[in-house]
Amino acid sequence: MSISIFEQSMYQLIVETSTNLPADVRRAISAAREAEDRATRAGLSLSTIAQNIEMAESNVSPICQDTGMPTFVVHTPIGANQIVMKREIKNAIARATKEGKLRTNSVDSLTGSNTGDNLGPGTPVIHFEQWERDEVDVRLILKGGGCENKNIQYSLPCEVEGLGKAGRDLDGIRKCVLHAVYQAQGQGCSAGFIGVGIGGDRTTGYELAKQQLFRTVDDVNPIPELARLEEYILDKSNQLGIGTMGFGGNVTLLGCKVGVNNRLPASFFVSVAYNCWAYRRQGVLLDGSTHEIKSWIYEGGSSVSMTEQDNAATDEAAAAAEASKPKEIVLQMPLSEEDVRGLKVGDVVILNGEMHTGRDALHKYLMDHDAPIDLNGGVIYHCGPVMLKDDEGWHVKGAGPTTSIREEPYQGDIMKKFGLRAVIGKGGMGPKTLAALQEHGGVYLNAVGGAAQYYAECIKQVNGVDFMEFGIPEAMWHLQVEGFAAIVTMDSNGNSLHADVDKDSKAKLSQFKDPVFV
Ligand SMILES: O=C(O)C[C@H](O)C(=O)O
Ligand code: SF4
Known part of the structure; x- marks a missing residue:
């Protein structure tokens, strides 16, 4: 049976997302490298990370072995057949798994058995939305389990460890988000990125937090007080000294994006989705009738070299870094x-x-x-x-x-x-x-x-x-x-x-x- 163009486009999206970290994420990691001394534990780890990003791209192999929970957000023109699309996305997932672009990550929660093809109840996650445009927009995020485990949800008012009372206001939210970064330590593979959802219920709060992860790293929040909060969190998180992999260092957080929804009078949730440095998300805009890829949503990784800094380092600087390396x-x-x-x-x-x-x-x-x-x-x-x-x-x-x-x-x-x-x-x-x-x-x-x-x-x-x-x-x-x-x-x-x-x-x-x- 021949593979449809839609399925082929989905396969390309999965492979690109798993193997080639997008340009905005690469730039953030490169800036972190600039901010750390090369010979420190954080500096050494960042150069391993940089090398790994390039290796994944050239080997066309997973950046991280945990290729996460594949989560798709699909916008379709009115009348598109979502049932067929869902089936073809699943086929593309199974093929990418068979070819080693994704790890077998779908496990039966009761028996512990692995389905072997990344398909099963609840996996992959696919959200459909209609829109009044002719194209199909498909975005994918591959978020691994380690950083997923560091997601955290606060119900305000509450007492925040180290920061005291968090009330139902912007300052209370500020405390929760700072604490969310602290509690992750290095376990979610810092330096990370966070998406924050204010409001909603327990489910939609987390959904909103994850939606923020589809924003680009340099995107500025259109709501002025949230733009200020994002900037504040980024700045202060980087004064916590947690550093890459929790080794200590100047850079702990690479991005913070905050969204807000209405809530119930009785509830006030602040939900935080923590994403590791291996922030794998991409998207494609497809022609509405042929389903060919018209364009990629996020600037591709290949335009940003991760080892340029190494090549540009003077002999003297390289020798100094070499000399102060731990034994x-x-x-x-x-x-x-x-x-x-x-x-x-x-x-x-x-x-x-x-x-x-x-x-x-x-x-x-x-x-x-x-x-x-x-x-x-x-x-x-x-x-x-x-x-x-x-x-x-x-x-x-x-x-x-x-x-x-x-x-x-x-x-x-x-x-x-x-x-x-x-x-x-x-x-x-x-x-x-x-x-x-x-x-x-x-x-x-x-x-x-x-x-x-x-x-x-x-x-x-x-x-x-x-x-x-x-x-x-x-x-x-x-x-x-x-x-x-x-x-x-x-x-x-x-x-x-x-x-x-x-x-x-x-x-x-x-x-x-x-x-x-x-
Ligand atoms: O499952 C894994 O291989 C790693 C996981 O994402 C983790 O961060 O612990
Ligand atoms: S938290 Fe670390 S190990 Fe887990 S998916 Fe992210 S980079 Fe991979």
Whole structure:
């Protein structure tokens, strides 16, 4: 059966959105790089991010391995057949998944089984709207689960941690939004972008917040007080010191867009949608009768180079940055207790050898089962990769870290039970894991969230896989890596960079207690 032009256009939209970050987002990330010292943890991570963005574009592969919840907003001329369009969007999603442009991301919430094609009840999300124009406008956002988990909704009036009472007015809203940035820390892969919805009910408030993410980064709010609020939030968030990946730094937020709807007398919601730096959204305007792509809605990424700054750096500046880089420690896996006890927060570790992926399903399983392989001295990578199989075997199409804190209830026990020596992930872990690292001799390594192509390139071979029944992202992949770089952010001496940054940023947040919008 031949593919319709509409389906082909949808396929192109999906691939472009997943693999090529748009120009406005790239410019915001480049500006963040300018604002950070290159040799700092934030500066180094931003250069990995920049490199990753270019790799994804040239490999035509996912920028981040979590290709998110595909969410479409479609405007159609009156009389267009939305039933056919819906079917063809789904076909395009299944094809993009089969070709490794999207990860298999649709999981049965009761059985845990992965549908394997990104289709299932509620996925993808498609909103239709009619308009009195002849063209079809389709916009797509791919927002990953880690930053989705950092969305937050406030019901005013309320007490906001660090900021005091938030009333039902602009100043109360200000407090909620600042707090929303603080509470995300590095877990949503900062530096991020936020969409804010004021009003509505619990559902439409979040919808409004997400709609804001379709605005361009440089868009100025037509409502003057909201324009002021957006500017204020951007400015003050960047004084919180959370920085890229929560490593500390000058840039925490790259954009803030606020929308407002009416509300019920009894309700006053402020809903915040947090989007990571991997802010993947695109759109196409289609000819109303042929469904060919007439134009792209957002300026394409290819016009903004992410490595220009590196090329333009003088030899002197490059040498200075090189000289002040943290020291790198090369380790061969499996690791010994001595290897990890020698590491401290801030060290950059380069790993070689075999590591094993494991995330939510595996951690739960290992609590009361044996491991399929010997994990003594082993390294667990919190990662759900994008994988493709051909006649030669499995290939890694994207493999950045996932948010580690979800494994906090299990991690310490599992490290001790199996003799694991290191955990790689992002966003850090809590006190229980920190105590286990100290007691047992272990280390937490923070990789750069979203850098799926950068890490995929370090993976030289797939040695095997267990628990395919958990689905591709949740299976335990045994990966042979070379030159896998990550930063020690929790060590065996009881130090945690995450706890420190949280504490400092909370103190900074309290500086903004006093009323501003009165
Ligand atoms: O699911 C993933 O691979 C990552 C997720 O988006 C996360 O940020 O934790
Ligand atoms: S891993 Fe980070 S960059 Fe990727 S979807 Fe999750 S929050 Fe976004």
